[in-house]
Amino acid sequence: MSSDVSTTRERILQSTWSALLDGSTPRVRMSDIASSAGISRQALYLHFANRTELLIETTHYIDRVKDIDRRLARSRSASSGLERLEAYIDAWGNYIPEIYGVANGLMMMSVTDDDARLAWNGRLAAMREGCDAIVATLSREGRLSHRFTPLEATDLLCAHLSVETWRYLRDRCGWNQTRYVEVMQQTLKTTLLE
Amino acid sequence: MSSDVSTTRERILQSTWSALLDGSTPRVRMSDIASSAGISRQALYLHFANRTELLIETTHYIDRVKDIDRRLARSRSASSGLERLEAYIDAWGNYIPEIYGVANGLMMMSVTDDDARLAWNGRLAAMREGCDAIVATLSREGRLSHRFTPLEATDLLCAHLSVETWRYLRDRCGWNQTRYVEVMQQTLKTTLLE
DNA sequence: AGTCAACTTGACGCAGTGTCAAGTTTCGGT
DNA sequence: ACCGAAACTTGACACTGCGTCAAGTTGACT
Incomplete structure (x- = not known):
């Protein structure tokens, strides 16, 4: 897609990963992920259809990053x-x-x-x-x-x-x-x- | 408390147990339990403060029944x-x-x-x-x-x-x-x- | 008949997800 | 320099499920 290392999509995936990893928040909400990625909650839905798709894509992201x-x-x-x-x-x-x-x-x-x-x-x-x-x-x-x-x-x-x-x-x-x-x-x- | 074997409370606990046991419903709602106990959803709250208390009391009920x-x-x-x-x-x-x-x-x-x-x-x-x-x-x-x-x-x-x-x-x-x-x-x- | 407890009906507030519509910003192409 | 599209924002709304509230109804006991 893009050669830019910090596309919004990547930032979202990274934020999702981080948010889910640090156990500080018991339940990670879409709004948490959004604000931690520096975008509005609604913008998440421009990149991922729903929470499930976001989580699935995050697993692929991790697989890629961690090889x-x-x-x-x-x-x-x-x-x-x-x-x-x-x-x-x-x-x-x-x-x-x-x-x-x-x-x-x-x-x-x-x-x-x-x-x-x-x-x-x-x-x-x-x-x-x-x-x-x-x-x-x-x-x-x-x-x-x-x-x-x-x-x-x-x-x-x-x-x-x-x-x-x-x-x-x-x-x-x-x-x-x-x-x-x-x-x-x-x-x-x-x-x-x- | 009561010598009646089928108090509403007992029926609720029994219904909660059954509903949670048979895996047919993915997530058991308060309204599911209520209707399966034959009472209104609101009546549940006359017997148990909230969902958590109901579950906790159900564990005690099972302990008692199953000895x-x-x-x-x-x-x-x-x-x-x-x-x-x-x-x-x-x-x-x-x-x-x-x-x-x-x-x-x-x-x-x-x-x-x-x-x-x-x-x-x-x-x-x-x-x-x-x-x-x-x-x-x-x-x-x-x-x-x-x-x-x-x-x-x-x-x-x-x-x-x-x-x-x-x-x-x-x-x-x-x-x-x-x-x-x-x-x-x-x-x-x-x-x-x- | 009167009272009290158990219960019902119907409403509401709240959180969180997902949707929609109308704007604004950013950025590439010409 | 300008146009237009894509990316994003704001603010609203519907929906689900929990928990609360208020105003009834029922029925047993006295």
């Missing part, structure tokens, strides 16, 4: 299942803090808004794909615990790495990010491996 | 830490489906409503107390994994048994209740025990 693909590449390129698992937990676990605000926003809108639900389901499906590939590799290597089917193992891996679990341990239990990743590494290895 | 204390008693009376853990996972894990609707309602209101937040934190604190007692017993017996501090072990136990994790595995992954409890039993034992 999630490159981050997950190390997991995909690792040779052994164990290495893939470790790299994935590291990459995804450290990505959650970046997307938490928007993820939370989408999750809450999912209750009433179909578009939000679809978008959030899509994100989860993409994340699950990564988990599935890891479990498949482990299973092929015969390293997967006999306690679960591969499907269940994928479910468990996803549940452990869910945004909800991250929030629980970080927000409610006060864990720091480094320890969260460490413990997930340990726990998932003892849980999933034979 | 959660008796359910958890087996865990408290078990002699070994392992037995306590198993009994607790069984009792709590099978209690979550009962309270899920109200729990979810309180969690969502917690974003904006302080009373809801306090109430939900209270419920979690009570649940955590049980987890803490189990971890303490395991620790005393020297059976707790050296990988975490007792505090971290309690956090992990709580996170595994959280309503969010239950919802993830049941709703999103389609697990059935029996398998959920089984897997939690296995997973938590391999995770927490030495």
